[in-house]
Amino acid sequence: MSAAIAPSPADPMLPAPWRVRAVRRETADVATLDLVPLEGDAPRFAPGQFNMLYAFGIGEVPVSVSGDPADPTRFVHTVRAVGAVSTAIVAAAPGSVLGLRGPFGSAWPVDAAEGHDLLIVAGGLGLAPLRPAIYQVLAGSERFGRIAVLYGGRGPAELLFRDELAAWGARADVTVAVTVDHSDPSWHGHVGVVPALIKKMDFDPSNTMALLCGPEVMLRFTATALRGAGVAADHIFLSMERNMKCAIGLCGHCQFGADFVCKDGPVLPYDRIAARLAVREI
Amino acid sequence: METLERLLLAHPFLAGIDPAFGRLLVGCTRNLRFAPGQYLFREGGPADEFYLIREGRVALELHAPARPPIIIAALGAGELVGASWLVPPYRWGFDAKATTNTRAFGLDATCLREKCDADHHLGYEMMRRLLPVMVRRMQAARQQMLDVYGHTSA
Missing domain, CATH: 3.40.50.80 (Nucleotide-binding domain of ferredoxin-NADP reductase (FNR) module)
Structure with a gap:
């Protein structure tokens, strides 16, 4: 029942440069970033989908889009500083550039x-x-x-x-x-x-x-x-949240039973995953 | 008294109870109002009454020296406050404070315990209604202990 929109770049593993247009501090360790593409238009996304955000020289993390799907000009991401990459992203200043791949994954069945x-x-x-x-x-x-x-x-x-x-x-x-x-x-x-x-x-x-x-x-x-x-x-x-790396269902890091969270999720119906949620080893 | 009985039996905690039990309970019940900031009871005090909230909000607070009190739960209309009236030595284990204008039924604990002892069917009915509430609150307290919101990312 959940739908997906495919990532727009020809090579889904290649990050595109996006500029940080604005940063809003939400809490002590959470910030919301407005990102605009350096080249071309922002791809469409469906609510629930995520992007891979790349802090150059540090690493890449999956972050769900938190902005309005009716706004075609930008991606909005809300990030908590919990590790090296997310800390660098939260600290990104307006005008700086991040890498971005996406959007990926399934969507809320609105x-x-x-x-x-x-x-x-x-x-x-x-x-x-x-x-x-x-x-x-x-x-x-x-x-x-x-x-x-x-x-x-x-x-x-x-x-x-x-x-x-x-x-x-x-x-x-x-x-x-x-x-x-x-x-x-x-x-x-x-x-x-x-x-x-x-x-x-x-x-x-x-x-x-x-x-x-x-x-x-x-x-x-x-x-x-x-x-x-x-x-x-x-x-x-x-x-669902798992350790997403490639974001296109190739690497297997985010495998959750029979699903890859990056490709089959992150939005999944409960009837499909209820039994797995009770298994601590998955 | 008829009005009090009707209002008491309309409280969700007593929904569907045998009217005969309702007549027993109403004899232990009084109508109460609490202003914002007024305490229903304080930790260590005698648990001589328990409360069914009709409207408003009641915060359950724990305190420790040199720290502001912590609200561990906020209860509203349709909920009950307090179970220590059932458990010797009948002393409250936390503070309960109205945070808004609050109306509640107060049920006298001694009166209620005596009636439950005298009529075990009433006692069982009260236990059957209280236990799920206590279990839900214990499960909620366990979830709160997990502090699940502290370290997630998105």
């Missing part, structure tokens, strides 16, 4: 979700890969049933896109619920885990599609809560 109630459930940095889907959904919200964005983070200071969350929450056509694992008393919102938000939502489980992105533990518990609420396993989609 079109297939039309006519359904839609639960978009994100944890931590997982809101970034879902943001393009949220943009697309909110641009045509009348085509969906009830729409809810559920977002969980470690603490208030680690939440992404707080201005947008507030703006989405002010709309009449979407319910936004944000929770944190723990907080000091200055926070007056939910405290608790994301799956606990599901039972507070009003949706028809027999006609609901759910899009999930976040740490794998959170995905497992959220999918279990959705199944417990009556949502069909083939209506739950997860964005």
